[in-house]
Amino acid sequence: MARKGNAASAAVRSASVAKRRDDLLPVIADLQATGCTTPQQIANALNERGITAARGGSWAAVQVRRILT
Template sequence: MRSCPIIEELRETGAVSLRQIAAGLNDKGIKTARGGAWSPVQVQRVIERVNA
């Protein structure tokens, strides 16, 4: 299974749910492609695209 390095980093620090990963991305100031905040659904879509 491939993954995004920043998501893997968040998982290693204890973020296990999509909500926790989204919160971690937002806390780090990482914006979505459109410049907004991350939601769990967006995280799920990124993971699905990386693993496709």
């Protein structure tokens, strides 16, 4: 029974991550079009816009890299 619950939980989390990524990709593309080319520049721009990272904190370059891959 626990395995079914774990699998269901993992599926929900994966769907949530995918939706967040899909929501952020147009914003990141817009930032790239305005000259933000490095992950750190993109992270800084997301922070300046007040867009929080997944857990509500600040963006870091590694988080941007993960979204872009």
